[in-house]
Amino acid sequence: MPTTSLRHFTRLLTPFRWATARNITTYGSRTHPKPKTANTSRIIPNSGPTGSKARLTPDFGQVRFTAQDVPPLTYWITAVGPPYVLNGEVTAAECHEVCQRYAALALEDAPGWRQRHIALPFSSSSARTGAGAGTGRAKPDDRNKIPLPTLHYVAVMLMHSRTGHIATHMLHTGVALLYPPSVLTLARTGLRRDLLDRPQFRSTREALQKLSSSSQPPPGIDVAYYRADILTVAGLAQTRLHTREADDRALKYFAAAATAASGPEPSASAWQWRVTAVLTQSQIHLQRGERERALAILRQAARELDNEQLCYRYAMQLPADDPERGTMLQRAAVSGVAEAARELGRVEEERLKDEEKGDGRGAIMSVKERRCLADEWLAIAGDKAVI
Numbered sequence: 563m564p565t566t567s568l569r570h571f572t573r574l575l576t577p578f579r580w581a582t583a584r585n586i587t588t589y590g591s592r593t594h595p596k597p598k599t600a601n602t603s604r605i606i607p608n609s610g611p612t613g614s615k616a617r618l619t620p621d622f623g624q625v626r627f628t629a630q631d632v633p634p635l636t637y638w639i640t641a642v643g644p645p646y647v648l649n650g651e652v653t654a655a656e657c658h659e660v661c662q663r664y665a666a667l668a669l670e671d672a673p674g675w676r677q678r679h680i681a682l683p684f685s686s687s688s689a690r691t692g693a694g695a696g697t698g699r700a701k702p703d704d705r706n707k708i709p710l711p712t713l714h715y716v717a718v719m720l721m722h723s724r725t726g727h728i729a730t731h732m733l734h735t736g737v738a739l740l741y742p743p744s745v746l747t748l749a750r751t752g753l754r755r756d757l758l759d760r761p762q763f764r765s766t767r768e769a770l771q772k773l774s775s776s777s778q779p780p781p782g783i784d785v786a787y788y789r790a791d792i793l794t795v796a797g798l799a800q801t802r803l804h805t806r807e808a809d810d811r812a813l814k815y816f817a818a819a820a821t822a823a824s825g826p827e828p829s830a831s832a833w834q835w836r837v838t839a840v841l842t843q844s845q846i847h848l849q850r851g852e853r854e855r856a857l858a859i860l861r862q863a864a865r866e867l868d869n870e871q872l873c874y875r876y877a878m879q880l881p882a883d884d885p886e887r888g889t890m891l892q893r894a895a896v897s898g899v900a901e902a903a904r905e906l907g908r909v910e911e912e913r914l915k916d917e918e919k920g921d922g923r924g925a926i927m928s929v930k931e932r933r934c935l936a937d938e939w940l941a942i943a944g945d946k947a948v949i
Contacts, residue, residue: 681707793819870897903943910936
């Protein structure tokens with residue numbers, strides 16, 4: 563069974579919303595001068611008019627940093643903590659040392675340096691025999707190597723800083739070693755920015771394909787824990803092709819992800835992106851006119867997960883007189899979905915118009931109360947100011 567540290571890895575696969583609030587992304591040229599080599603490993607699409615000099619984005623494996631770009635220990639003392647590190651899985655000193663060692667190895671770029679100097683974590687097969695897989699610890703003969711899980715932590719903490727080019731290089735190393743968290747992180751980044759089909763993501767696409775289709779996991783890697791998310795991201799990549807055949811493949815990937823998450827050992831697979839899979843799956847069915855299938859998928863997921871986006875999407879597919887519609891809209895609205903609050907305000911305004919036409923007998927609320935409720939929902943949606 564995966565340990566707490568491994569479970570936390572799945573929280574490190576998505577770009578963080580809290581980084582700015584923690585003020586840990588300000589490391590940059592104020593402490594160390596920028597290297598003369600331009601930071602062209604950023605994810606920048608090629609652009610420019612015909613005949614002009616195109617701005618090319620190299621492969622993430624190309625070194626676009628110097629030893630001076632490595633953040634000092636003071637940076638890691640600030641960075642190592644929630645939301646990145648919850649239970650002391652790594653320390654500031656460890657992250658600083660790993661970053662320094664990695665930069666030196668990458669700059670030297672000796673043949674086969676990744677395989678010789680990066681230590682893979684234990685596999686899940688040894689966990690079932692008591693060896694403790696998924697802890698992120700290295701094997702006894704790998705103690706002098708850089709632990710790949712620690713390297714991934716370092717990359718995620720650097721990803722949204724001004725030294726992000728080091729982070730993408732580290733993630734590229736994880737991709738080259740078929741490490742699922744690194745593959746998922748880069749693949750998800752490419753999907754979010756609609757750049758996964760670009761040349762710099764070629765190795766990421768290939769690794770994702772290997773992990774999603776191979777029945778034989780790479781040695782030393784616990785793929786089972788991440789399989790549902792791997793299949794989900796593979797399905798999302800197919801939807802970007804915008805063809806019916808690709809959507810068919812995406813639906814198969816999503817179905818396989820559901821099977822992986824509910825197999826004989828469900829604890830071995832943490833389906834972090836189930837909501838995204840369900841929303842995309844239902845959207846495909848709705849586009850094909852298969853409303854009942856979409857409704858069944860949304861109903862099950864909304865009731866099980868109580869996620870605000872699922873509640874809203876499910877509610878909008880229900881008839882206006884369905885009692886569950888209002889309940890689901892309210893759940894979504896109070897959780898911050900502006901569209902749900904706007905819809906509730908619209909419903910109250912419609913009821914207000916109907917009651918104003920009649921004599922008000924049998925009404926649950928007075929006209930004034932109904933107007934107040936409608937205004938409150940619209941205020942939550944940001945459409946009206948309530949003083």
